[in-house]
Amino acid sequence: MPRLDSPGLFSLTPKILADFAAEGILSVEDFLLAHNPNLDESRTEARKQAVVDILGYIDRQSCGFRTSARMLQEIEARGERYLPTGCESLDKLLEGGLREGTVTELVGGSSSGKTQVCMQVAASVAYRCRAMVGFVDTCHSFSATRLSHMLGGLVGGRDAVQRRVGAADEIGDAMKSIMHYSIFDIFPMLSFLNQLHTTLSVQVQSMEEKVMRLLIVDCASSVISPILGGIPGHALMVSMGIILKKLALENHLAVLHATRSQIIQLVEKEAILSLLLERLGKPCLVFACFSHETSAAIFVMLPL
Amino acid sequence: MEVEEWVMGHETAQNMLRRIGPRTTGLAPLVPALQRIVNLHGRHVVEVAGASGSAKSEFLLQGYDGWDGGVLWFDLDGHFDVLRLVRLLQAHIHQEARRRYEEGNEEEDEMEDGEQVLETCMERFFYTRCYSSLEFISALKSSRNHLLRAQTCGKGFRILVIDSIAAFYWLDRSAPFKGGAGNPSLSLQGAMQAVVRELKELRKLSQPTGLLVMASKCNIYSSNFSDTNDWASGLRKDNRQVDSAHEKDSRRSGLQQREFMPAVWQEFITHRLLLQSKVADGTETLFSAEWLRPALLNVDEFTINDTGFMLTNR
Numbered sequence: 001m002p003r004l005d006s007p008g009l010f011s012l013t014p015k016i017l018a019d020f021a022a023e024g025i026l027s028v029e030d031f032l033l034a035h036n037p038n039l040d041e042s043r044t045e046a047r048k049q050a051v052v053d054i055l056g057y058i059d060r061q062s063c064g065f066r067t068s069a070r071m072l073q074e075i076e077a078r079g080e081r082y083l084p085t086g087c088e089s090l091d092k093l094l095e096g097g098l099r100e101g102t103v104t105e106l107v108g109g110s111s112s113g114k115t116q117v118c119m120q121v122a123a124s125v126a127y128r129c130r131a132m133v134g135f136v137d138t139c140h141s142f143s144a145t146r147l148s149h150m151l152g153g154l155v156g157g158r159d160a161v162q163r164r165v166g167a168a169d170e171i172g173d174a175m176k177s178i179m180h181y182s183i184f185d186i187f188p189m190l191s192f193l194n195q196l197h198t199t200l201s202v203q204v205q206s207m208e209e210k211v212m213r214l215l216i217v218d219c220a221s222s223v224i225s226p227i228l229g230g231i232p233g234h235a236l237m238v239s240m241g242i243i244l245k246k247l248a249l250e251n252h253l254a255v256l257h258a259t260r261s262q263i264i265q266l267v268e269k270e271a272i273l274s275l276l277l278e279r280l281g282k283p284c285l286v287f288a289c290f291s292h293e294t295s296a297a298i299f300v301m302l303p304l
Numbered sequence: 305m306e307v308e309e310w311v312m313g314h315e316t317a318q319n320m321l322r323r324i325g326p327r328t329t330g331l332a333p334l335v336p337a338l339q340r341i342v343n344l345h346g347r348h349v350v351e352v353a354g355a356s357g358s359a360k361s362e363f364l365l366q367g368y369d370g371w372d373g374g375v376l377w378f379d380l381d382g383h384f385d386v387l388r389l390v391r392l393l394q395a396h397i398h399q400e401a402r403r404r405y406e407e408g409n410e411e412e413d414e415m416e417d418g419e420q421v422l423e424t425c426m427e428r429f430f431y432t433r434c435y436s437s438l439e440f441i442s443a444l445k446s447s448r449n450h451l452l453r454a455q456t457c458g459k460g461f462r463i464l465v466i467d468s469i470a471a472f473y474w475l476d477r478s479a480p481f482k483g484g485a486g487n488p489s490l491s492l493q494g495a496m497q498a499v500v501r502e503l504k505e506l507r508k509l510s511q512p513t514g515l516l517v518m519a520s521k522c523n524i525y526s527s528n529f530s531d532t533n534d535w536a537s538g539l540r541k542d543n544r545q546v547d548s549a550h551e552k553d554s555r556r557s558g559l560q561q562r563e564f565m566p567a568v569w570q571e572f573i574t575h576r577l578l579l580q581s582k583v584a585d586g587t588e589t590l591f592s593a594e595w596l597r598p599a600l601l602n603v604d605e606f607t608i609n610d611t612g613f614m615l616t617n618r
Contacts, residue, residue, distance in 0.1 A: 029438060032438055032441045032442055032445070032498060033441070033494050033495065033497075033498045034498075036501060055445055055446070055448075055449075058442045058445055058446060059445075059446040059449065061442070062432075062439065062442050062443055062446055064432065064446070065376070065430040065431065065432045065443075065446075065447065065450060066430070066431055066432070067426060067427050067428070067429055067430055067431070068386055068389055068390075068426045068429040068431055069423065069426035069427050069429075071386045071431060072386050072387075072390060072426065075386060075387070103382075231474065231477055231478045232478045234474045234478075235474040235475050235477065235478035237474075238472075238474045238475055239475060242435055242436075242471075242475075245381075245382040245435075246382075246435055248382070249382055249433065
């Protein structure tokens with residue numbers, strides 16, 4: 001939040017600024033916290049004008065109010081889509097796939113297949129939607145070879161590369177649009193997510209060809225569990241949740257993040273949709289999906 | 305003029321739920337749990353508390369429906385879905401149209417009228433998203449202009465919804481204290497004080513109809529350590545003479561609500577509603593609503609479907 005003299009508002013003369021400083025208001029942030037509208041009545045005209053100007057500045061900085069009618073129009077214009085997960089039964093469970101603008105949480109114990117699902121979703125979105133995918137890997141479980149096999153399967157089968165001419169190129173293109181980031185700590189994670197938000201906000205304006213539509217964080221609990229156990233730790237976890245939601249809502253990404261199930265009691269339900277993975281036995285996976293909207297538990301057997 | 309409208313009764317789907325009359329007449333709410341508190345009017349502040357996934361945001365969404373006047377919605381959680389709002393409004397409008405058609409009041413098809421009503425309702429719903437306490441306070445400050453502008457047009461705002469008020473609780477709590485006498489700092493107390501001050505200011509501006517503030521809050525449950533831990537339960541009993549059914553249940557199940565919001569917010573609210581979810585035998589989840597303040601002994605249970613809340617008992 002800038003200091004009061006930086007926006008260059010004319011009514012903020014040095015005298016007025018000194019007046020504010022005497023009350024301890026040196027920046028816009030201080031003004032927001034300390035300004036009491038009730039006391040304005042007894043002040044001078046110049047002071048009242050200064051307050052009005054500052055409020056105008058704040059108004060211009062904030063994103064403002066929208067009516068729900070306009071929001072609906074925006075959604076219809078953009079055509080918010082569902083991203084296919086690469087697995088039909090999962091798509092049916094999610095009523096179409098991962099929805100842009102939502103944060104989905106994938107929960108499961110150890111080796112329940114979370115990374116496999118994440119890679120499958122990445123492959124499917126990169127290939128079918130021709131979109132960029134960001135894959136944040138915190139537990140070093142990403143495997144490019146496995147991903148190329150999955151893409152091979154999507155393109156047309158294991159021997160598609162031999163059978164079809166352009167298949168290798170398609171696989172190559174899809175692999176190029178999956179960006180892999182290795183982050184093992186909460187602070188680089190937060191800084192990366194903030195940077196991503198800034199980059200994507202600019203990218204939309206320049207209308208480049210491939211836009212990032214999906215962000216996968218596998219697995220979020222590895223960076224969160226070491227820091228939990230105190231107020232700052234909890235605050236960092238909440239900040240990460242907030243920045244993920246911001247990425248989803250402002251940049252229209254579908255965010256998928258995987259978590260270990262032991263963490264689930266501690267993590268506040270930031271996600272809008274939760275998927276619980278349980279391993280029953282090879283080679284099947286059982287999904288129990290409970291969403292906040294319907295709060296129904298649905299069981300689906302998924303053959304891998 | 306206002307009295308005349310009141311006497312004429314329900315005319316269109318828009319007037320379905322409101323009763324505009326003398327200033328102190330309350331707004332008749334749609335949600336069954338809210339109906340228990342008769343005369344819920346502009347000077348009240350309602351807090352809806354509950355654990356995660358207990359339909360708080362749904363509840364707030366339901367509260368808006370055919371109110372006359374606008375709604376200011378502050379989304380601090382990112383849980384808002386425009387499509388759901390549209391579906392709910394459409395369902396209610398259809399329901400009302402069908403009801404009136406059956407009563408024989410109107411003969412022609414009300415489809416176009418319904419569309420218009422939907423559009424009017426949507427135009428009156430103002431939404432903004434905030435990602436930090438400072439953004440929230442600055443949004444509150446800039447909503448003053450909206451309020452004044454709307455009042456000059458004749459349609460003031462009747463409800464202000466905050467979902468959820470505790471979204472930045474942990475962030476503010478961990479903010480470093482700047483120190484120094486008279487130096488405002490972004491601490492939990494400071495932020496909450498500023499929020500409450502702005503809300504009071506907005507309420508003052510929207511006299512005489514008043515502004516109903518509804519906020520949702522996520523509850524923190526802490527386990528009851530021992531049955532002989534009397535002082536903790538004693539503190540909680542201070543505010544209520546009658547033990548609500550919920551409290552007895554929660555002591556039995558070993559969970560206690562922890563009130564974590566600062567005192568300035570707790571003094572600001574006048575009503576509190578607790579929502580809980582219970583998983584039923586079937587696939588549907590039951591939700592229960594109980595008024596904690598003022599403490600009522602009745603507990604409503606309901607489920608949620610596409611058209612909104614459905615009361616299951618009573």
